[in-house]
Amino acid sequence: MVFYELFVRSFYDSNNDGIGDLKGLTMKLDYLKELGVEGIWLLPIMQSAAFHGYTVIDFYSINPSYGNIDDFKELIQEAHNRNIKIILDIPINHTSVKCEWFQKAVNGDEKYKNYYVWANEKTNLKEKRHWDDSLIWFKYKNKYFYGLFGSSSPDLNFENKELWNEIKNIFKFWLDLGVDGFRLDAAKHIFDYDIENMKFKYQHEKNIEFWNEMVNYIKNINKNAIIISEIWDSPEIVKKYHGIFDVEFNFPFSYYIKDTIKYHDPRILVQGINETLHHYISGSIKSISGNFFTNHDMERLMTTFNEDINMSKMAFNILMTLPGYPFIYYGDEIGMRGKIIDVNYTEDSQEPMQWYESGFGPGQTEWKGCKFNPPYNFISVEEQEKIKQSILNHVKDLISFRKENKWLENSLISNLFNDRFTISYILKSHNKEIKVYHNIKPQKTKVKKETYKSYKIYGQGIIKDNYIVLEGFSSIILEK
Incomplete structure (x- = not known):
């Protein structure tokens, strides 16, 4: 299957408010069908105050900027009519501080207090996360909560088994609406804090126990549901989870692909295949490799290659001629640019999808100015559809080859x-x-x-x- 990572806010606007929405996406399903997309990975669409949607206020609702439940049902129906699957991103590691659960917790409700991780006498309130030295403890109404992903994102306490049932209810809600599976955000972070000793610590065995139970629950509802995991770590850590999920995002390989081309060194790709696609050499395939070069948390491909179109085309050549499932980040098929200066600010890699060479027209989203993708720079669907040698037509040709040879996946x-x-x-x-x-x-x-x-x-x-x-x-x- 060929998947397309899609940010609704930036994709297509049906009601002229400048923000992409579900009806707009439905209107553009034919574009995705023509591109060759077989599955859409939707970034979070639940109610959230954050532009990216990863701090959820209500897991059972649609962000009102995107539409409503009926709009989502229509999207699923129209996607299925085109044989396109819908995979929903659900970030269950944490909630928004605006979430009803958290508000009840800080107001003393014992049930919901146990949904979160709170500081005690053992806590080092100055402790920082290991990848960028950001604080992980935050004060709210005289209480300190653990929030690995920031001050608006209190982590859930999965030591509390009652919470496991709550998460199952969330999965069932969306499955009943017709989604074809889930992308599981921050899958290695379900248990990443040692409550007994009050310090950050990955607890992979506990994570594996949790995910085995969740995956079995989901499969009992829909045996064909596709479960995709995000475990952004070394090949050694990724191997610990091999076989639990249908698809594993292959983060290490994304860097091998880019570095191979950037440094013109084929030895790098050989090393990457041996290290991260070894199960397609030995034949011990328990989870499918989700291959990609970039996503919403990363610098865009064309920016990595200093806007060299031929290098970007080469990356797609590699992506489409290896086993596993290829994932394309929206806009990479037209060579969109985007740089991330700080991991906490990712807007510049999620700029509006460019449909028109002028930058304006029906459905064009305008929620953000296009710093990296200005008009009249040959970064538009309108312009690239006309030219045989464009990156868009190159990608279409590769996907067509891929779909004609479905056996390549395995x-x-x-x-x-x-x-x-x-x-x-x-x-x-x-x-x-x-x-x-x-x-x-x-x-x-x-x-x-x-x-x-x-x-x-x-x-x-x-x-x-x-x-x-x-x-x-x-x-x-x-x-x-």
Whole structure:
């Protein structure tokens, strides 16, 4: 399956308030269908005061800026009519301080007090989170709460088993509305604070117990539900969770792809495949690798490559010619730019989707100024649909190839090899086999021509008598 990560606020506006909404997304489903998208991962759409939606006020409601439950039902129906699945992002690690649960807790309700983690005499109120030295304890009405993701995001206390039932009710609510699965935000953070010793500590065994129970619950309601986990960590930590979820986001591999192209070094990709796609070499596949290069918390691809379109096309060549499920961040298919200066401020990587070359037109969202994607810079669907060599049409062609060869999702990798210019590998599944060459450098190179039934070139290349001339940042796929 080819997935598309979509931020409703930035996508398409149906009522001229400048904010993307569910009706607007429904109006643009045909664009996604034509692109080749088979599943939409929706960033949180529940009621939230935060622009990104990750601090939820009410888990059983729709953000009124996006519409209502009926709009969501219509979206699901229309998506399903086009054979597109809807995967909902649910951030259950924490709530908003505006959440009714938290407000009841701070006002003394014993049931809801036990939903959160509070400071006591053992607490070091100056403790900071390990990745950027931000504080993790915050004062609210003379009480200190634990909030790993900021002062507006009090963490839930999953030592409280009553809370587990509350979370199950949330999953059931959305499944009953027709969603096809969930993206589980911050999956390794369910148990990340040692309450007994009052200090930050990942407790992976407890996380695994929790998620096993939740996944089994979800599958009992809908055995075909797709469960996607976000575990942003080293390959060693990701391996601990292998087999629990249907799809595991492969964060380490996202960096391997980008660094391979950025530094023109095919050895990096070989290392990345060996380290993070090893289960597609050994055949011990228990969870599908969710492959991507960027998301809403990361710098956009074109910015990473200093706006080099050929390098971005090369990244898509790699993404679409490996096993697993590819995920595309909205706007990357038209080369949108976006830089994150601070992990706490991600707006610049979530700018409005650019439909028009002028930057204005029906449905164009305008909730934020386009610092990185200004008008008349060839960063629009309108302009790129016209030009055969655009990144948009390049991505469409790759997705079309991918969908014609669904077997690639579960294929095995063999014959992994690199020289100074290229990386090559064979993908096999039953009686199907292809060989792929990627020229990672900007200069052209030659590769040996082999017996094949057909070939596809993504980029530029010429087939000679006994060799192939492959231009820089180009790939060739040989069907055996």
